[in-house]
Amino acid sequence: MTETDVVIIGAGASGLMCAIEAGKRGRQVVVLDHANKAGKKILMSGGGRCNFTNYSINPGNFISNNPHFCKSALSRYSQWDFLALVESYRISYHERDHGRLFCNDSAKDILNMLLAECAGAGVVLQLNTGIENIEKLADRFHLKTGQGAITARSIVVATGGLSIPKIGATPLGYKIARQFGINVLPTRAGLTPFTLPPDEKDKFSPLSGIAVPCMVCNKRQSFNENILFTHRGLSGPAVLQISSYWRAGEEVVIDLLPQVDLDTELKSLRRKKIKNILKTILDGYLPKRLII
Ligand SMILES: Cc1cc2nc3c(=O)[nH]c(=O)nc-3n(C[C@H](O)[C@H](O)[C@H](O)COP(=O)(O)OP(=O)(O)OC[C@H]3O[C@@H](n4cnc5c(N)ncnc54)[C@H](O)[C@@H]3O)c2cc1C
Structure with missing residues (x-):
């Protein structure tokens, strides 16, 4: 059985960013994903060039039942922090309307940057790993996966939304939330044709x-x-x-x-x-x- 501090389920943009931060804070981090590749949605984002941030971002841009929800996150990590990271990897980019920033070459640049940051923070990435069962016993989570058992003090569910099941989207996150008594609101599509x-x-x-x-x-x-x-x-x-x-x-x-x-x-x-x-x-x- 593998033991670690943090298990993150989902190697998309959210899971990878979370893994980088937790790794930098000295946590032992394992990211699990059932897909054969990390960040598939990143690769198709922005027509393959990834609109990775915007010059102008404020809490009003986020649709939420609780408009205050994103304020603390945005005040602690802004578009300028992400831009500094992009620039430190010498990724060339350009601005389009509404201050949107895109890679000049490919969304792959953003994914590679996140994977390099993960490697630098000692994050272990385990692909092709389906989650079969999660239990909390005492102060640890016990996960049964297709690749064996793993326990962790903390678990982060970053399995994304329901769009595009072909590239790995599943309702696992909602299922886990219900299992642990977290209220799940009805889902609906957004930013869609x-x-x-x-x-x-x-x-x-x-x-x-x-x-x-x-x-x-x-x-x-x-x-x-x-x-x-x-x-x-x-x-x-x-x-x-x-x-x-x-x-x-x-x-x-x-x-x-x-x-x-x-x-x-x-x-x-x-x-x-x-x-x-x-x-x-x-x-x-x-x-x-x-x-x-
Ligand atoms: C066509 C398109 C273009 C887009 N363009 C942009 C853009 O230019 N800029 C922008 O900011 N956003 C864009 N978005 C939105 C953006 O891609 C998503 O908001 C973002 O990728 C979500 O990241 P995430 O990590 O939350 O989820 P995801 O990227 O969906 O990652 C979730 C991960 O969890 C894994 N997972 C799911 N279920 C399981 C399971 N049961 N077991 C194990 N692993 C599981 C998946 O395989 C996946 O790797 C676009 C979206 C689409 C569809």
Whole structure:
């Protein structure tokens, strides 16, 4: 049986960062993951370039039932700390809109940096290891894994959310929380594209690949950014943002000409121009307001 100070379940961004910090504080750390590779989600993040931090971050950017929850964490470790780490590894990066920072080359640079930090902090990474059972006896946790038993004084569950089971997502974290009497709120998707029903999908599929600046809103939030027509429905920053505030069955309104009062514009244009605009906007694929 292996004995250690801390077991971290999940070798994603959260598990690796936690392992680095615990290792630096002198703890013996073992990270367990059932996947064959650490940080698979990091590799696909930011279209393969990983939006690893933002110049501007504040507690208001985090959606939570308790808006104060993230304040202490953000005050103790900021975007500037992470940026300093990235720069110490000479990872080249660039800024995109809203102060978002991406690797110039590949998200692999971020994963390799985290793995190098883990190695430097003496963290043991054990992949291909499924968790079969967890028990707490006296002051130690006892884990039965596919690779044998392990005990630890502390256990960190960093198994991530439910998105993309193909790369390893499971509900294990929620199961462990329930086992230890921790309240689990109903889960829902966030920062996700919308899939349109078949008839709407067919109607808009010729526009697949086209991005348009829009105002997208529901009753509580609105975003002025691009939407992107895809072969399955709608994506792009405005749609990803509103999805976090959307409830199934709720109406989302997309204003395709947010800066324009169409009535006034049409009145002020000559007949010929009106004809063109009507052709492209009203008789074409793009109604001024699209309600889904
Ligand atoms: C397409 C896409 C693009 C994204 N782009 C960005 C971006 O550019 N910037 C950004 O900040 N965020 C981005 N995100 C979000 C970001 O990737 C995640 O928020 C982040 O990776 C979550 O890290 P995590 O460690 O909490 O969870 P995960 O990365 O999901 O890690 C959880 C780990 O736990 C393991 N695990 C799960 N169940 C078990 C089990 N039963 N037994 C053992 N191990 C288990 C998994 O194998 C996995 O390695 C993106 C997400 C997606 C899907």
